[in-house]
Amino acid sequence: GAAVVAALLIVFSGAPAQAAPAVSVQVDPASKSQVGRDFAGFSYEKDRVGARMFNARNADLVRLFRLLGPSLLRIGGNLVDMTTWKPDGSGGVATEVAPSDIRELALFAKATGWKVIYGINLKTNTPEAAADEAAVAAKVLGKDLVAFEVGNEPNVYVKTWPEYEALFTKFADAIRAKVPDAKFDGPGEANKTAWAMDFGRTQKDRGATILSTHQYIARNDKASIPDMLASNKSGRLPTASAAMQKAREANGIKQWRVTEANNYYHGGAAGVSDVQAAALWSLDYMSGVAAQQGSGINFHGGTSVQFPLHYSPIKYDGLNPVGVQGVYYGELLWKLAGPGAYHAASVTGADEVTAWGIGNNAFVNNKSTAAVTATITLLAKAHHARVYVLTAPKLDSTAITIAGSKVEKNAKFTPRPQNVKVTGTTTTVDVPAGSAVLVVTR
Ligand code: BDP
Numbered sequence: 001g002a003a004v005v006a007a008l009l010i011v012f013s014g015a016p017a018q019a020a021p022a023v024s025v026q027v028d029p030a031s032k033s034q035v036g037r038d039f040a041g042f043s044y045e046k047d048r049v050g051a052r053m054f055n056a057r058n059a060d061l062v063r064l065f066r067l068l069g070p071s072l073l074r075i076g077g078n079l080v081d082m083t084t085w086k087p088d089g090s091g092g093v094a095t096e097v098a099p100s101d102i103r104e105l106a107l108f109a110k111a112t113g114w115k116v117i118y119g120i121n122l123k124t125n126t127p128e129a130a131a132d133e134a135a136v137a138a139k140v141l142g143k144d145l146v147a148f149e150v151g152n153e154p155n156v157y158v159k160t161w162p163e164y165e166a167l168f169t170k171f172a173d174a175i176r177a178k179v180p181d182a183k184f185d186g187p188g189e190a191n192k193t194a195w196a197m198d199f200g201r202t203q204k205d206r207g208a209t210i211l212s213t214h215q216y217i218a219r220n221d222k223a224s225i226p227d228m229l230a231s232n233k234s235g236r237l238p239t240a241s242a243a244m245q246k247a248r249e250a251n252g253i254k255q256w257r258v259t260e261a262n263n264y265y266h267g268g269a270a271g272v273s274d275v276q277a278a279a280l281w282s283l284d285y286m287s288g289v290a291a292q293q294g295s296g297i298n299f300h301g302g303t304s305v306q307f308p309l310h311y312s313p314i315k316y317d318g319l320n321p322v323g324v325q326g327v328y329y330g331e332l333l334w335k336l337a338g339p340g341a342y343h344a345a346s347v348t349g350a351d352e353v354t355a356w357g358i359g360n361n362a363f364v365n366n367k368s369t370a371a372v373t374a375t376i377t378l379l380a381k382a383h384h385a386r387v388y389v390l391t392a393p394k395l396d397s398t399a400i401t402i403a404g405s406k407v408e409k410n411a412k413f414t415p416r417p418q419n420v421k422v423t424g425t426t427t428t429v430d431v432p433a434g435s436a437v438l439v440v441t442r
Contacts, residue, residue, distance in 0.1 A: 020371040020430065023349035025364055027357040027379050031341035033293040035358050038072040038115065039338060040286060040331035042313065043260040043298035045077035046119055047305070051094040053319040055104040056111040060321045063411035064314055065112035068331055072146060073109070074259045074298040076119030076188070078306060080152045083121055085133040094305075097133065102140045109144040116144055117185060117210075117259060117298075120175075122151025122167065127174035135178040147183040147210055148175060149259065153190035161198050168203075176207060185210035188259055191236060193243040200251030210295070211248050211256040215240050216265040220310075223269035225277040225395055229352070229367045231263075232284040241292040248293070255295040261285070262300045262327065268311030274325040276392035276400050276434060278311065282330030283365050283390075283436055287356045290342040299327050324407045329400045332407065333390045333438050337361040340442075343379065353431070362439045366431040369395075374437075378425045382441040385427055386417035391435035 042065075048054060054073075056062060065073075082095065089098030109116055118137045120130045134148055150171045158164040168186065176182050184207050187195040193213050200211055217231040231237050241258075248256040263273050263281060272278065282299065289297055301312030313328035314321050340359025347355050352368035360380040366372055378385075388403040400406065403415030420427050422441065431437050 020373045021350055023347055023353050023372045023374050025345050025347050025355040025362065025374050025376040027343050027345045027355070027362055027377060029343065029379055031343050033290055033342045035290055035338045035340055035342050036295060037070055037339050039290070039296040040068060040334050041072035041074065041296055041298040043074040043076060043300040044302040045304050046075050046080035046083045046097070047094040048302050049075060049101050049105055050083060050092070050096050050098070051319060052092055052101060052104050053302070054108040056107040058108070058319065060410045061314070062108065062111045064321055064324065064407075065114055067407065067411045067413060068328070068335055070113035070115070072117065072296065072298065073114045074117040074119070074149070076117070076149055076152045076260060077300065077304070078152055079304065080119040081121050081123035085121070085125070085129045087132060087136070099136050099140070102137055106140045106142070106144065109141065115146045116141055117147050117149055118145055119149040119152060120171075122154060122171060123157055127170045130171050131174040131178045134175040134182065138179045138182065147185045149185050149188060149212070150175075153188060153214055155187075155189040155192055155195065161195050164195060165198065165202060172203075172206060183207050183209045185212040185257065185259055188212040188214055190214050191216060193240050193247070196244055196247035196256075197250065200247050200253050204251050204253055209254055210259070211244060211253050212259040213240055213244055213256075214260040215258055216261060217263050220264040220266040220269045223264040223272040225272055228263050228272060228277060228281045231281070232288050237285060238288055241289050241294060244294065245292040256293070257295045258289055258297040260300050261297050262311040264311065267304065267307035267309045270310045271396055273311035275396045275398050276326060277395040278326030279330040279333075279390060279400060280365055280367055280434070280436055282327045283334060283363065284354055286330070286334050287354065287363070291344055291356070299331065301327070321409050323409045325398065326400060328407065329390055329402060333388060333402055333436060336388055337363065337438055337440065360441045363436060364429070364431050364439075365436040366433065369433050371430060371432045373428060374431050375426060375428045376439060378422065378427065378439070378441055380441060381425050382422040385420050385422050386440045387420050387429050388415060388417045388438040388440065389432065389435055390437070391432050395434040
């Protein structure tokens with residue numbers, strides 16, 4: 001009896017896998033860029049500092065950051081330009097920042113191992129107050145401060161580059177007078193890269209270490225899963241990455257980075273921004289940025305007084321996490337492969353399948369509605385590999401798992417990767433419809 005059942009199981013479970021289209025993936029041994037530990041980061045609104053969401057006692061949040069990190073937290077958003085520095089304030093007020101709020105942030109950075117890009121109000125501030133706040137932030141954050149960012153998306157409220165250059169210079173000069181070794185990222189335009197070249201040229205000897213841009217696919221009334229999944233092939237995202245790389249290289253700036261991004265602005269859309277499709281989208285976006293030698297993406301999230309942030313990697317009730325969503329899972333799968341050299345990969349046999357390598361590991365991202373069987377040529381020989389499958393019942397599902405495990409709100413994550421045989425450098429893995437796999441050989 002048992003033998004018959006076993007034989008039948010083999011016949012029936014074998015059948016669909018054989019019917020799946022075969023794709024072939026070749027990882028390119030050449031590499032132009034390194035994926036660092038801080039590639040997959042977060043961006044948050046500045047008011048979260050005054051609200052003291054970032055404090056070392058926010059235990060679940062600390063754990064959720066640690067699971068993904070150590071990485072880079074960028075503090076900014078529209079709320080940076082609505083937040084007032086209160087050097088004598090007692091703290092704990094969302095629209096203000098007092099020294100004690102920065103101390104809480106610094107303890108959070110220590111507890112999580114994350115570093116910080118610290119945004120300062122440009123739009124409704126004075127150079128003197130900016131410099132005063134910067135001096136405190138530099139002292140309190142110490143080595144955990146990566147750069148200052150002055151204003152959010154200045155192209156929204158400053159019309160021309162010369163006007164912006166003059167304004168930025170006033171603030172940056174005041175900051176550098178108090179913090180002589182201050183580093184900056186910029187210009188951080190919204191959905192544009194027009195000022196990146198000028199910013200690189202004029203600021204490279206004035207503390208600029210990161211050229212930055214913010215990219216969203218489109219406004220949330222345009223949100224759709226098919227458009228989101230196609231957005232990494234053409235349109236704003238790949239065009240911006242190429243432009244940033246050009247500006248970085250031309251000016252010899254060390255890094256370019258998408259310091260704020262997500263799929264659809266005005267907070268994203270439920271059922272698109274927070275589901276499995278968003279996880280697959282975020283993976284392709286990270287791959288596209290790495291391919292253009294970008295040093296990472298800070299996916300925007302948290303909460304905002306402006307609109308609900310459906311795209312947030314971590315979902316909140318007030319200051320407390322209640323779970324994680326699509327983009328968090330994409331970032332987590334990415335992190336499980338790195339750090340290491342980024343390798344492009346060619347895919348033959350399916351249109352909606354992309355692939356790339358980090359180190360000796362390989363990703364296959366299947367955005368189609370059919371399962372595929374991928375035969376992958378890896379970069380190094382191995383006998384076995386671990387396979388992490390990021391999957392959900394459907395592209396618009398929130399029931400996402402990686403290697404059979406969801407991520408609980410307290411960051412409990414117990415993946416059980418499958419073991420597959422590798423023959424020489426070749427292995428074959430099944431990639432379910434609307435799913436991504438990470439093959440780890442290291
Ligand atoms: C960006 C802003 C951020 C918003 C986001 C959005 O920097 O504060 O939350 O758009 O509209 O432009 O979703």
